[in-house]
Amino acid sequence: MSADKQSSPQASEWGRVTEDGTVYVRTVDGERSVGQYPEGTPEEALKFFTDRYDALAFEVQLLEQRIGAGKLSPEEATTTVKALREQVVEANAVGDLNGLAARLDATGPVIAIQRDAKRAEKAQRSAESRAEKDKIVSEAEKLAEGNDWRNGANRLRDLLEAWKALPRLDRATDDALWRRFSSARTTYTRRRKAHFAEEHGRRDSARVVKERLATEAEALATSTDWGPTAGRYRDLMREWKAAGPAPREVDDQLWQRFRGAQDTFFGARDAANAELDQEFAANAEVKEALLVEAEALLPVTDLEAAKKAFRDIADRWDEAGKVPRDRMKDLEGRIRKVEQAIRSVEDDQWKRSDPEKSARADDLVSKLEAGIAETRTKLEKAQTAGDAKRAKDLESELANKEAFLDMARKASEEFGA
Incomplete structure (x- = not known):
């Protein structure tokens, strides 16, 4: 390869392309080959690998944004950064890979x-979850100790749903609280079942008792022995209330039988009493007339005459017979008022003429008179001796005794009248 060919490759800040289409990238660790692009021009070859870098840079930018916005958990972010960094470091791309x-x-x-x-x-x-679970457990344990059978089961179900919605704690703490909660639910459920089983037994016992009471009530419904039978119905009613509720499906039926028998008896009794009241109406008119005579004796002016007249009225009162029940209280009250007024006058006269009381009054007068005479003698001696203080005390004592004497004489005169 000639020197001219060596100086001709396409170069950039972060990489270069040789004549044979080999592309290199520059890093802090030196150059390394990232690939070949023999089919195109050096510019095209360099662009191909810089485009790869741009794609990586876009991924880095996107990851930075997601991390900054808190879109990833710290664990996810750490894993993603690690994977992308390895990809960047080993990337076959041209650009600021170290950046x-x-x-x-x-x-x-x-x-x-x-x-x-x-x-x-x-x-x-x-x-917060620990505090809420503590509250749930405490409430469940309180319910387990109580007797709220109507609402307790529903409340425990609500508490269970609230428990499920809370985050788990560390295993040891969560398990310990759950065991307390579960134990409270089990205790409540066991006690609730025992309660209803016992109540079911009581209701069955009440059914037996109420069936017997209803049968007896029906047997008494046609009785005409009004007084004793009415008393027996009152006893049956007390027993009915003491028996407690029977099973719901039969309790109302038994009550209708019991109540129906009562109504039959008391209806017949009321009808019979109504007939008697009509018969007794004339008696009431007789007693009204006798009351006019009796009330005319008041106020009492001649005790003996009033007593004699009242005895005659009382005899005719008894002969008049029974009156309607709704008139009985009023009529009896008025005749008793006259009787009590005459008796009160008689008692007053007896009190005033009571020999024992008269004697006691006379005795008291005598004693007071003797005491006064003695006090006067003492007073004269004190005055003669010039003992002013002693004389003053005796004068006060004498005044008190004379006052008592005056009261005693008046009482004695009343008894002697």
């Missing part, structure tokens, strides 16, 4: 920052 490799190397600190941020974010999510 592209340097740009890829420059993404390392960015990826490191993103990795730290991801770790911090993961740690925060893990802490």
